[in-house]
Amino acid sequence: MEQKKLIAVLEAVLFTMGDSVEVRKLMEITETAKEEVEGALEVLARKYQAEESGISLIRLENAVQLCTKAEYYEYLIKIAKAPRNYVLSDTVLETLSIIAYKQPVTRLEIEKIRGVSCDHAVNKLVEFNLVRELGRLDAPGRPLLFGTTEEFLRCFGVKSLEELPELNTDQMADFQAEAEKEVQLKMEI
Amino acid sequence: MEQKKLIAVLEAVLFTMGDSVEVRKLMEITETAKEEVEGALEVLARKYQAEESGISLIRLENAVQLCTKAEYYEYLIKIAKAPRNYVLSDTVLETLSIIAYKQPVTRLEIEKIRGVSCDHAVNKLVEFNLVRELGRLDAPGRPLLFGTTEEFLRCFGVKSLEELPELNTDQMADFQAEAEKEVQLKMEI
């Protein structure tokens, strides 16, 4: 297929579906190789980057989706229904961040890190469709394993799990330096 | 408002609404005069006319709407027609087994057994037409009762629900006896 037509087809499909569509699916219906589809998606994304465009193309792991540009929120909210806004308590957010970084993870592991039970938080996250069960761990009691969903990526504006804000050893060193700077009391036990 | 920005806002609004939007409404949102909005809509319509665009702007009386170009319908049909290649996850299978052996059963009962929310799994099963609503339980909140469908019988090669006998009352009694022996307590399963 000619690239111009391919781009138009992809735009038509993404526009109609509204929801995210897997790249694999796009390859299937257009009977086109991965590189070509990816190339066309790139052109499309660049087209939307133009100032006079109000939409943009986002990536969610192996899928793509169209959405509005954040800067036009004020205008949109006057007419459109506000997006589902999950109000997540600190407890729930902490649990979510553990699941996001350690997935697949069991409840027990989460509880070990937080020092408190996490049943309520995990249930809330499953209810919000931010977290899902990934299966069961092959260990005594076959505990459930949890991981994040595509909705999670959308909700936090992350393209893929690799794109999660990193917390590396540097950051840990920062914490330490910070702590040391703050030390004003030297106390002996 | 600068025209480029106006065009972007209109595109974002029309995209997110999906449906038709009155020109008067567009004027209101952008606080812009009719001529300017009409001018911007024209630019937008021309932009979509380009070969590499899959959508177009249509006029309906005093309203405008974005829609998919008809020439790309064949690809949408491909998406719609493609058999969905889903697999049943552990989570969904567990929920299905509970519904099969304990029907009619409410969500709450399923959640009690699995220890986690089951909304997603039940919805999936209903979507797959393996499970259906049987009515409501005459209890506070009148919760929905779920049971298996004919499709379920077909899929598992069962002629009728009576043929699902293995784990009915007998087996349950066995479990209960086993459990009682182990922990010396009476339990309601």
Place this chain on the structure above:
Amino acid sequence: MAIPVHLQVFDGPLDLLLHLIDKNKVDIYDIPIALITDQYMEYIDEMKRQDMNVMSEFLVMAATLLDIKCRMLLPKEVNEEGEEEDPREEMVRQLLEYKMYKYMSYELKDRQIDADRVLYKPQTMPKEIEEYRPPIDYEQLIGDMTLSKLNGIFKSMMRRQVDKIDPIRSSFGKIEREEIDMDEKTSYIESYALKHRKFSFRNLLEKQGSRMEMVITFLVVLEFMKTGKFYVQQDELFDDILITYREAA
């Protein structure tokens, strides 16, 4: 009227610990255990009225802190490599991990605020296409799942549910209050002693129905021993106890 005191709510023991470390501006790697433990205990004291389920988690941490405090006072332990071990090490590791995830959760929150400003579009399938209901490929969906496999899943789930119940605590059953009249028991034992003069403690206990009755009987015997009415004698350890009634006393 009691004045309600609002305590800052902490999200678990680690959260409270981090707060105390932060408040005292001390290095997380060099926690002054004595100070932090005291403040921690103070907080728990004020929390006492709260839900016991929540409390238990805080108490576990309190026990850990006290354990560390004790070990800090003792000579330093040395590991296989001959290095001195800091009793705080494990707790510091846990605190840092918790702090890291807490920090990441703020980061996520910021991202959510940004991402919330993006809107999506509902599906708008043209009518002509909407009529095509995507068929479900049941053969693929069901795969090699069979009824007996489904049955197996159900069984293992029911078993898991049974396993979840704590076999120790759930076997406690209901604790019922048993009313036993102490005076009645006392006069019963005295008349028994009058009748038998010299008798076996075991025989006396065998006549008691419930555990509670045995306990009361034992208490009454002790009481009579004290007042000198009973003289008890046991020849060997774990042997039966012989009780002699002494009227004159």
